[in-house]
Amino acid sequence: MNAFSKIPVTIVTGFLGAGKTTLIRHVLETVKGRRLALIVNEFGDVGVDGEVLRACGVESCPEENIVELANGCLCCTVADDFLPAIEALIAHERRPEHIIVETSGLALPKPLIKAFDWPEVRARLTVDGVIAVVDGRAVADGRFADDPDAVLQQRADDQAVDHDNPLEEVYEDQLLAADLVVLNKTDLLDAETASRVGGEIASAIPRAVKVVEAREGRIDPAVLLGIAAAAEDDLANRPSHHDAEPEHDHDDFDSFVVEIPATADPEALVAKLAKVAEDHDVLRIKGFVEVAGKPMRLLVQGVGNRFRHQFDRPWNAGEARRSRLVVIGEKGLDAEAIRTAIAA
């Protein structure tokens, strides 16, 4: 790449907990000989994704090349947050050879892709590809489906059929923006269901877009990077709910942080969180927790009621050992009841 060529940018999108960070981490660990930079956007005040990615300490992506934008939703703050971040990255003396952007799980990716069509951006950068990561289990469980009764009712009332499920809107926008779909978490699906879900996804996208199956986001970086889609030249083929509603305000979703004391029993904590997530229909819980008597901090991750936890790194000297979990769900989440249930 010479100093004048455009830097390719891969946008990784996908609903909350689909496996975006896991996939990017796999890229960082397996890509060879390419200087990467990352921009990570997260919904919720606990910066988990940036931490997880920094912790992999890969030479091709040093810490100063990882930028976190913890500001809720990139799609609404492109000009204020995203552009300065990308300017700073490409101004580095050793400029990155490829940039990966992880959107928040609730972002509609279209406005971000559009920013690459602005003259000052398109002169220097190009969208190499938009990767949509999908939680195959969540799709198979109908997480993103409209309620069929509500749709029938709308038809009966002679209304235009509108999505009654706000998750569906975000999910659909992410698929419609994609150049490649990664159907992740196939370990939680039998082969027949995986192939049915993959077929449904492919037929929901009017362009020819490949759907590849994956576990733990393990896809060869050669498949993900170097698509050369120039998505900024192809905006019209990527319809979005954002086109009709540019001033949308994300009021379909809610998030808050719960601070808890150090735990003595991680298994019991996670079992309790899974129950709370189930009882309150929580979409995502994640954060770091102190375990009494342990020098390592515990990373806790829940998608719906499926939880995982692992010690990720020792607490640093002088680091406040706070146990904070971000809770994300649809609007109307009962924060007080959830706090009480977690504290019980």
Ligand SMILES: Nc1nc2c(ncn2[C@@H]2O[C@H](COP(=O)(O)OP(=O)(O)OP(=O)(O)O)[C@@H](O)[C@H]2O)c(=O)[nH]1
């Ligand atoms: N069973 C299973 N779990 C997975 C797989 N890939 C990722 N996970 C787990 O799913 C959870 C969410 O993964 P992340 O990579 O953090 O998902 P994300 O899309 O970055 O999440 P947000 O940034 O919160 O939207 C973590 O606990 C992962 O370990 C998979 O293929 N199978």
